[in-house]
Amino acid sequence: MFLPSAVSNRPLLLGAACAALLAAPVHAQDGPAAPDAVEGIAEITVTAQRRATNLQETPISISALTGDALDQRGMADVAAIGGATPNLSTTSGGAGSGGTSNIQLYIRGIGQFDFLAASDPGVGVYIDGVYYARALGGVFDLLDIERVEILRGPQGTLFGKNALGGALQFITAKPGNDFGGTIEGTFGRYDRINLRGAVNLPIAEDKAAARIAFSSKNADAYGRRLDLATGRSIGRRPGDQDSFTVRGSLDLKPSDRIDILLSYDKTRERQESPPIVNAFIDTVNSAAPLWNALVGGPAGTPWDQRYLSPDPDTSYGTGLTDNRLDAWGASAIVSVDLGPVEFKSITAYRKIFSLFGVDQDGSPLDYASTRNRDHQRQFSEEAQLSGTGFDKRLKWVVGGFYFKERTNDFNQARLLTGLYPALQALPGPLDGSPLSAPTAPGGFGNPLNLGLDLNLDLDTTYRTTSYAAFGQATFDVTDRLALTLGARYTDETKRSELSVLRVQSNSYVIAPGSKVKESYSDFSPRASIDYKVTDDLFTYFVYSEGFRAGGFDGRPTSEAEGLHSFKPEQLTSYELGFKTTLFDRRLRFNADVYYGDYKDIQLRTNTVSNGILVVATENAGKARIRGFEAELTARPVPELELTASVGHTDFDYRKLGNVPGLTFTSKPLKTPEWTTYASGQYSLPTGFGQLVFFGDWSYRTRTYNDAVNTPVLSQGAYSLFNARLTADFGKWSLAGFVNNIADKRVITDGFTVEALGFYNTSYNRPREWGITARYRF
Template sequence: MSRLYAAHTLLNAGVAIAALIAPLSIAPAFAQDAPAAEEAQIDEPASGDIVVTARRREENLINVPIAMSVVSGDSLVKSGAADITALQDRTPNLTLQIARGSNSTLIAFSRGVGQQDPLWGFEPGVALYIDDVYVARPQGAVLDIFDVERVEVLRGPQGTLYGRNTIGGAVKYVTRKLGNEFHASARASYGSYNQLDLVGQVTLPISDTFSVGAAIARYKRDGYGKNLTTGAEQYDKDVIAARVSAEFTPTENMFFRVAGDRILDRSNPRHGTRLLPNGTDPIYAPTASVYDTRAGIGDRNRVKTQGVSATGEIGLTDALTFKTISAWREGHTDTLIDFDNTALPTLDVPAEYDDRQFTQELQLLYQGDRIQGVAGLYYLDGRASGAFDTVVGLFNLTTLTSGTVRTKSYAAFGDMSFDLTDQFKISVGARYTKDDKTGTVFRRNYTGIRSPYFGNAAAVPGLLRTDYTNSRSFEKFTPRVSVSYAPRADLNFYASYGQGFKSGGFDMRGDAIFTPTTVNGYEPETIDSWEIGMKGAFLDRTLFVNLAGFMSKYKNQQVTIQVPALPSGIASFVDNAGKADIYGFEIETRMVPSRHFSAGLVVGYTHADYKEFLTFIGGGTTPVDVANQRVFQNTPKWTANVSATWSEDVAGGTLALTPAVSLRSDLSMFEIPTPALDQDGYVLVEASLNWTSGDGRYRIGVAGRNLTDTRYRVGGYNFPGATTGNSVIGYYGPPRTVTGTVEVKF
């Protein structure tokens, strides 16, 4: 499809949306006290008076000219969601998954844009924020659902207010504020595979102006499968998470908060399962269960992440507020990946990651009668490092790869909204970002199984493949503009244009013998995105509708290519792939005809097509355009979810039944289609039944997920060929699980 035709299609879609909604826009003003709608908007994403902070200031969701979904923490807990990856079932055009071989590393894609490779030094394409703090690394980013008020998912580039590496969007994990009243809660869950979750929270007001709070969670579960070589659990869970905070409100115009969190994940590594044999050798045969493995590399996996932040808000005048956000975070990961999935070290990778970051953001917020906005400065000082061995047992050879990327990022930004009339508004924003990066990469062959770095002191040093330190700077100006028209309250039409970019860097796996230009690093990727949309409430606030259509021009996409390269193991290089066009639409609706029934529908469509994909073929030195042979990874064309809730007054409380069905169409795991790995479309069915007492103090619930016990791949590795053990392995989403929960609030 040509770009002109895509633009014409998007324009026609916008006209059609306007034509469909126009008759509803002249409906009578909504009853502001409709109880059914007010109840629904607490838990559902397409609701009316939901207050969000997508533009770094509190606003009604309907008034924000950004495609976004909002899901409350209570809603996720009641549905039995294990962690934030459950958001992909409720959010259009979103992929959130646990990374290959990991238990707590996050892979995120939105509207075709993301980053699958979690290696240190590579930047994510969809940013994660805990409150207002940017989390630079994906390790430990699969956050569990506790002490969270809501999760906001912003789709499309957020380059103005959120900056670098939000080229696909942002996920904001918003925790609860303490307030100045005592409250506490305790939740216990038991379910399939001996799942045991214990969560406790407490808020203690020390005075009228000072409160302290804490939350702790313990998650324990047996594995969905077994390691047939070592006997260890496979796909188990063993996590302890905690959060503490203190809030001080000396006056009504001043607020200060200090918060700290720590997560320790000691779950066993996920070794995946073989999808293809290696000849007739039985040790390489696939296992009977997709959750079983024969990996022999070991079962030690440990991920620790922690951080502390300090936020201050000072009202300078009635209209002007100063805000400061200081944060420090660090993480360390020890893990193992057995690519061959056998007891032999045919293709094994022990690895470690280490990272730390400091960020400082200063904001000046203005809230006037006709003008609202924010301006600010941002600084990040980060260090990401790590090391791994690539063990090729058939050759008694190991390649050690290690390195560090140091990043200093500076930004200045502003976004202002002007109410030209009561109906017409315009928003203009821009951000200037400068990244200074220094990369150090070391890669060397050793004779022996593992290098000295990972415990084999007898390994004999061999060919030095990469050893360099280089520095580069990247800078970008990213504007955004939007116009809104609100013909009446609770109805908003908007159109917007925005840019985003993801910083360039250095390939930590780069092999200077195979690809000498790796020492020069790779370039940033950029996106230009156009969007039209509508948000509204209709029929006396019993119907909520959010619609969006988008088209993006994607340039210099960073793609990691890994191929067998014996006898050195695996060669990796990063391509700036070229150009792509992405367009699609999103629909989120919620109907609440009565307090006893509600229903929702979410639909997303993404068409992503490479127009140019330059890469090197067969060791050649001239790049070749292979756009017609490449596809977008982790980007199903269709995503959908339909749900309904029936509730009745029972035994002094409310009994609510919520079934839901989600759909994802075919997707590719990598840019090169791989039939053995790529996932066909699938459907997941879930249901929950919750009884809540009339005063809200007690809840008893049961939740079932993947009730049809569907097997679906969420990741994989592809290293075919006898010399690598024909290593084609897959990683799978959870099987059918049922969980019972008791919750008490004090």
């Protein structure tokens, strides 16, 4: 059995130093700068308050990554950004779903544990102001990105749709008046061939411009599937890449007061799931002994420890590994200058088709596998009015938000295949009780047999309609002191129409047309005070609240479970922070401390009730969350830039709900206690241009992948290292890189159904190297 080794080092010095400084984060990690560039650290403008502000004077715990920083770090998709950001976890939902493009986002211990539409995200994702509602397709390409803003803590006022733990805002590059662009190709290990490019097309000066960008990723698989008897590779190999993304935008300015930005994007993926392996197989305290006795044993192929995976990339599974995604969206952003106020409308429509599956038993047997087919579409409209008053001392924004979504999830669960007909064929109940009043399954017509027919077709359609009104105002009491008040009221209705068919017995757990409906409302206030102590030191305090709507169980195995709903989550948060820029902008240091009361926590449970497997979502009581983030950027000389960050999350359950196995010492999913990052970049002028040396290191303490902290699914403390060398000749550049230099294999996801005895894990990609050539025109 393959198990990860733990790394015992701790970020003591950096963590202690940052913790002693109290404060709040915000750090922009900039790209390579030529020696003759501005000697100080460049300022970054963010729109975290729905208006342009200097990052260093924005009273929010926020990190910012510029497009150059993403390129230099080789961050090609959303799942890559977590390692460089304190208290942020970004992984794809591998072992639980088989869907490479299903994102799992967590900030300060709050996120989304399931990809189903039955569960809403705890971290909001926005691209150019458009809300992305689902984890499906969430591992999207960071194509032609101007910057990424990571907002920590509840964003219930301006980013209100379930932004309980925070929000990720992606801002794409906009069309401009100058013709130009880039084209690049990357070639590397596993026969990788990546192509991407962008071109800016001026149409009419100051009146119209267009921009088109594309990305193509192709690489061979790094995983294997083996025949147990011969040890030879069989079937399609998991872990390849085959995706294409295109984005186009058209900026129209019919007058000096009107701006219309039209955008369209499309993504297509046709690849295999990542390698998903058996970390542990329980053939004692699960249904495996019964299945082996009646199905696997008589066939001469019991499911047991022989199917434990020999390494992180190898399994003996033969089930479905397809991983398909078709996603597209269109938006129109209309901005109108009305003189004293500005009006903005963000109208968007998005559609997703996703197909993926996972062979959970990791064997050629029909013991446990699932396959999901999802169709999602959404329409959203946000209208804003913003302006200033009192000689620009008052800055305000008010608006309304409308969101409508329909998602159909068709889930084929094939669990314990063959057990139901084997029980039907027995002469009577397994415990010898009379068939007229059985107390155990077995025997033709025994009603208890139905609970073990877990070949299920679950067909569920979710509908969500959400309305919200919001407003926020900032008043400059003095030139240095400002107060901000904001609030959002949300009214949301969810409907679910479902049916669950037992395939082998051809009987319904839940009949077609069954419906359930719930409505939720919430008032989310926000208040902050900020004070500019000096021109270089900015401090703030924030009180904020956020909520995540409730919902319904997405995998009901009984009629009662199909009608079961769970309550919304609530978070009340307090933050105190500072941001400082020193030594002629050669040093920037931002830090914060936070405290949160988190209640009615939504967690997924896997239990057995009256002999029936129950996979449900329950509210798990209350927790206290506290910690800090600190980020530092230094440019002691124009050629050298250094960054460092550390995050700490202390998550303690204070009250436990109905979640079996959860204890007061349990830790949250996807949330290491410590997250640390450091990078260095040195630019060396040469006679033909410059050489840019870049390296980074990320460190995380133990991370748990399920609510009850199953040890075999957890990942011990680990470090990852990357390096890049770029030769920049002006229009041309050539870069060589190595990712995961030490070839450290890390569990990124884990999933178990204890009643069935499988414990699945998936890992990060192995060491990869490559060369990237870029041409700017």
